[in-house]
Amino acid sequence: MEKLEKIKEYTHNKLNTEVTAHDFSHSLRVMKIANYMGIKTVKDVDIEIIKLAGLTHDIIDKKVAPDVDEAIRNLSEELLNIGYTSHQTEHVLDIIQNMSYSSGKIPKTLEGKIVQDADRLEAIGAIAIARTFAYGGKLNRVIYEEGDENCSIAHFYDKLLLLKDGLHTDIGKQIAVKRHEFMKAYLKQFYKEWNLEDLE
Numbered sequence: 001m002e003k004l005e006k007i008k009e010y011t012h013n014k015l016n017t018e019v020t021a022h023d024f025s026h027s028l029r030v031m032k033i034a035n036y037m038g039i040k041t042v043k044d045v046d047i048e049i050i051k052l053a054g055l056t057h058d059i060i061d062k063k064v065a066p067d068v069d070e071a072i073r074n075l076s077e078e079l080l081n082i083g084y085t086s087h088q089t090e091h092v093l094d095i096i097q098n099m100s101y102s103s104g105k106i107p108k109t110l111e112g113k114i115v116q117d118a119d120r121l122e123a124i125g126a127i128a129i130a131r132t133f134a135y136g137g138k139l140n141r142v143i144y145e146e147g148d149e150n151c152s153i154a155h156f157y158d159k160l161l162l163l164k165d166g167l168h169t170d171i172g173k174q175i176a177v178k179r180h181e182f183m184k185a186y187l188k189q190f191y192k193e194w195n196l197e198d199l200e
Helices: 003-015 023-039 046-057 069-082 084-095 110-121 124-140 154-158 170-194
Strands: none
Touching: 003 023, 003 046, 003 069, 023 046, 023 110, 023 170, 046 084, 046 110, 069 084, 084 110, 110 170, 124 154, 124 170
16 A cells, blocks of 8 residues: 555544544545645645645644644654655644644645645635535534624634635635635525525
8 A cells, every 4th residue: 555545544544533524525625626736836846745734634633633732743653654754744744733724824835835725725615615514513503693703604704705815826716716706606695595585
């Protein structure tokens, strides 16, 4: 089994029961989006690092890991044991420790910026809408209540609709446009139905 497949198996074991929309399928999509973006970029990038960081980024997320420091140590040991170099391991960890939206951080390398963009593209569009309500349900949030800053619909305004303008890469910005417009159209229809304005 090649090294990346071993990390894929490790990630699956860590995330296959996750129900906060930070699950294995999300990690796989981030890896594939980041890989696509990496291939499309005009600059030289390390595709292996991009794939690794995309695949493992949520293993150490506080929303998923009960003990973040332990999760970081375990992932580091796993990467080294599988055969990745200390430099590769440090690069991956540097990316995934500096990419969450809530931290406000930006990864230093182009590989990191690509993976951060890929993760944020997962929070823009149709799948992002599904993930928002899945995560909201896990946290016992109501779908919508006017004035409630913790309801699931409020999350569109405090994060999802802001992401498009904060992406780093040209390819990421291009992908984001249609997804962003879809979310805006969804919200317009949501309010129509919520207020029963679509009955006639």
